[in-house]
């Protein structure tokens with residue numbers, strides 16, 4: 637199942653011209669306030685008819701020059717910032733509401749309540765739930781409408797950090813277990829790093845970039861849009877062994893690395909975040925360093941103090957001052973060594 641979107645619409649002061657594809661997995665829609673994210677969601681869900689465009693969910697046309705399916709015929713499940721549960725109904729009644737006429741709903745009900753661990757909440761009313769529990773119920777209700785697409789419009793924005801941390805593993809589970817495209821609007825880069833498989837960047841009514849999360853994070857050109865503290869690589873690693881001192885020996889597309897602080901077992905696959913400000917560069921093989929991970933690299937590009945490197949099969953970024961770029965005489969094509977001061981292991 638893939639969502640394909642393209643539409644144009646002139647608003648006074650902003651001409652929207654949006655096109656992207658969202659495959660299965662989480663596609664994050666990211667951009668500054670007023671860039672057109674809500675309008676895009678409204679066009680996809682059928683709340684707004686644009687001047688022209690096409691929205692297709694695999695083979696099914698939701699919108700084109702002749703077709704404009706109403707929202708209820710689009711098979712799209714929506715989760716918003718506020719859970720929008722029916723306050724007078726129990727969690728169970730809220731969950732069963734969208735599927736009350738549908739065949740196979742009882743089987744789905746058991747599967748989805750188990751996946752989201754909603755069993756203990758079924759008899760409760762929304763007013764007695766935490767923000768995270770309300771959102772879990774809203775996600776369950778959206779899934780029980782048997783959608784072809786799940787749209788999540790800033791689903792964590794109204795939650796405090798503790799509630800966000802509580803619901804995040806459920807969203808990851810959703811991403812990994814539900815074979816649907818999930819369109820996820822967020823202003824939070826850490827949220828996107830944790831959840832997204834694909835990222836669509838918007839600015840002033842247009843899609844400026846779209847690609848896999850790791851490509852977007854390791855592109856120095858995109859660092860201003862994402863915030864320079866967040867620039868840096870996301871790489872995949874497999875645990876080879878746990879050393880006697882508890883350090884993890886892993887293999888990555890960049891070469892072997894040693895990691896601290898993980899509880900992973902041999903064979904486990906991890907996602908590692910190597911932030912640009914945690915990487916320093918040396919033209920010569922460094923000696924006498926405390927850093928455990930020093931990898932040979934080639935400079936690919938330099939932009940605004942960010943050096944993009946090819947390290948084995950992966951791309952990484954290093955944040956380097958203009959003075960160091962000059963003193964090391966760094967240019968595209970140069971060989972160097974990436975000294976990685978620290979690596980974080982993302983929760984899986």
Ligand SMILES: Nc1ncnc2c1ncn2[C@@H]1O[C@H](COP(=O)(O)OP(=O)(O)OP(=O)(O)O)[C@@H](O)[C@H]1O
Nearest residue numbers: 647648649650667668669670671672673674675676
């Ligand atoms: N019905 C409308 N009539 C005129 N202009 C509109 C209308 N709806 C949206 N706009 C304008 O279109 C632009 C995009 O709005 P939109 O709400 O899609 O942005 P957004 O990226 O979702 O912003 P935010 O992150 O703040 O929610 C804004 O400049 C907004 O003022």
